[in-house]
Amino acid sequence: MNLALFDLDNTLIAGDSDTEWPKFLIKRGILDPEHHARQNDYFYEQYKAGTLNILEFLDFQLAPLARFSRPELDALHAAYMEEHIKPIIPLKARELVAAHQAQGDVVMIITATNRFITGPIARELGVEHLIAVELEQDAAGNYTGKPTGTPSFQEGKITRLNEWLAARGETLQSYTDTFFYSDSRNDLPLLSIVSKPVAVDPDDTLRAHAEAHGWPVISLRG
Template sequence: MLEEKYDAVTGPRAAPAQHGEAAFFDVDNTLMRGASLFHVARKMHQRGAFTLPEVAGFAWKQFMFILRGENMDDVHAVRDSALTLAAGITVADVEALGEEVYDEMIESRIWPGAKALAEQHLRVGRKVWLVTGTPIEVATVISTRLGLTGALGTVGEIVDGAYTGRLVGEILHGPAKAMAVRGIAESEGLDLTRCWAYSDSHNDIPLLGMVGHPVAINPDSRLRRHARENNWPVYDFRSGRRAATLGLKAATVGGAVYGLWRGTSRLRGPGH
């Protein structure tokens, strides 16, 4: 149960820091409607970075990825393609793109209910981290704009301000998220049994299962079933009906990363 302290005159007031406690939020379809990198890909299309046939191919890859379900073989295959396309792109390009996409496309898609949960954790003195497969540069923009503590995201190796085409570690997906959170817990002195985690995807069950307060938000069918079997709270912020999974999940870790790097690879210009 989240607790909130009030001042008789001014209303809600910040509580002392809750040492050892934190909350971890997935981003795509948990904190926001849809997938962040899908909107990055849309922005790249607006800039003429790729054509309509390429957009159609991008959408088909997303569809097939969802139809088959996510597995680590798929993730590794997409990772290899994405890294090849990423080599040579500058960090400044991705950071600037992240700022634009947040202002124009992401901000309006933040779930008010999920944002309220994050803000309530902050008000009672808990740190709030985003944990996402999105590149850390984009995840950091979202975290900063929302006033959160920080972000854990996929980290690309950078030399002289440009991506080398290699990762530092793995795509932050599935079990890798749990490992990253465990690392933060050790460095921050967190007691995971007193921490919260929020996600929409069954792929994040390793993360949800390692904290004392797991919460399913807008869950897919497998996570909804798992949450019900384990008596986890379920919040569904999709109005009026269950949102179409293929629409909201159109850019999960595989297709979304592919779409981002397929578009931004052309930022390098001719000769690369």
């Protein structure tokens, strides 16, 4: 049996769900566009450079979730999916996921975006297993705007994956082949330990690394 891991943003979707969500909230008049644009640009430059302070970013990105009840957030997310996410899921991405499932592989999305955003996207793609940033909740089940546990970012993806595998009584070596599909230099730690790393529409750093190491480079766009 094989294990097929997929990054989400700019890999299985032709965009970034963490960026599309605030765009959606701005369109609804929920976020101030100028303030958010400044902060988002600040963090995005860090992300591209591989220097993102994930905890600082999460404090910024998750704060709006604390302003709404879960039913309110779920209603917003349903509209967000229709308007911002479904239009940017490439057919090739759906087909690649389905191909792994058809041959009996265990398929997982492993992402640095939070579970509230990504859970419905994983369901839309038909993917059962998801590792994402987990969110703190209060006694009523509403989000506090804070993360909990190890963020699944850079080396944190390895930590979280190993925890998931250990809970199943497995390691990466339990699988014949382990695939990881990603677009980002930030995923080089995990890409470097699977048996079948694949660069998908990669950034310049990942493309250069993939070419130097003979990794496949593919596109799911178009």
